Amino acid sequence: MRSERRKNRKWLKITGILFLVLVIGVGVYGYSVYKSFKTAVNTMHEPIKRKHSEKRETPIEVSKKDPFSVLMLGVDQRGNDRGRSDTIIVLTVNPNNNSIKMLSIPRDTRTEIIGKGKQDKINHAYAFGGVPMAIDTVENFLDIPIDYYIQVNMEGFKDIVDAVGGVTVRNDLDFSYDGFHFAKGEISLTGEEALAFARMRKEDPRGDFGRQTRQRQIIQAVINEGASLSTLTNYSSIFNALGKNVKTNLTFDEMVNIQKNYKQVGQNIEQMEIKEQGTKINGIYYGIVSNEEKQRIQNELKAQLELNLQASN
Template structure:
């Protein structure tokens, strides 16, 4: 009896993931639903890349998604090149809390100087991926932010434009007019296709805010993808969406975990807050680094800990 109830609960959650309950009510909807299911499970199977790492000492109790425990996600945008493992030039951490129906998002500047966990040296944080892949990246970010990283999502930035196109483009409120890679971006609300979104998220040298401006634009694009990807209007492009995800995304999230997240955390996606992190640029041994002072580091750590419902944040220094 309990097994049957659990099975039915899973089925209900799955249809919510797909957003096609209304389709199933129509004649002939079963074949369509099967096609969506097949496309989705194929993409998830391709995307799923479990990692071998010791359980984080910063996560005292295991999270239970069905009980709506807050969790964190490390989002890495990696520029992969032939013969080169690449570097994670986009590093974003999401804290998802269904109790407050909110997501807090912080970008870690790629040039941030910190200890690379597993290598024993201080270097730019984006070098962790080049030296030790996703495992070293997770361990290094955990150490820097003093929070557990529960899941990761790695995006191939060259294929980023395919993901944007698959959800029908994204609309952003651009606060700085500029031109880059043959595209003009006026200061206004603009809708971007995949090529435009990739250029919009990469420019940093013309922006007086430097990499901080680029991080802001990257977060805008991600918010747009989340919003449009969750919309029923994108459902007609499901094959394109799943193909783009399967080709360009890797994650340790399983299909069941994705179902649980959509079922239990979907309201949080409508309330995304950005956390700014500042630092000072400095050359050390002829290499440029961004130095984040301890007070600023602790401020960001505390905000994320509160968002994740962890232990009482330590006082700033």
């Protein structure tokens, strides 16, 4: 069970980025694609009942090329169980510097759960109160507004990778993992193979840095496939896979405006990391973030969103 969750967590980045890239890069080509895309968006669209964020004076407008933020939640849903957001990633998108900053928040991070009035692991917010409570809690933790959310059902992510026809990467380390062998040089990967390629860490002398490098390779390869003209022949499968596995409060019109005004941002994706100190409280493991580290992260994200920097809460 834990091994399967770890597999799924590694792929939220790829699934979420692919979703954004399809919005940003592919655009709408012809009536048939337009119709399929709009149908998929209507299936994915799930607004949330929530007041305007207190972290912003006025709502953002993608039609005016405002920087915006997205909370991506990787959820392992089974049956009627809501599940937990074992993967939490915040994307801050800025069309003025043509970049996306991608921050992964460890699920064991200890913070205040907004609406519960207590300190707990940050991934418990979704379990307690769904997307609205998760957004409120992340906003409070990072001291930035969350404008949109993308919820990904991680059980179906491989369909999305396979829907773009697989990916091609250049591998610089010969290794075997999870039943697959990866030779040096240019290799083509299916969804299952790409998952294993992105997961391996222990056999890499570079450790987690090597794994992150491979993850970025996969993300870039998915972007290339998703944005290529050849992918249009398979657009129905791609939109169908997204429609089944993604929920978001982005509307169709907002996606069209993002496609129009944010075309270059997907080419520059920077990963950010939170430094934590692991500890046990009453026998339960938590990740503790120092005030200094929290302030560093908050300032970097506020600068990316072009918000006024301010002292931490």
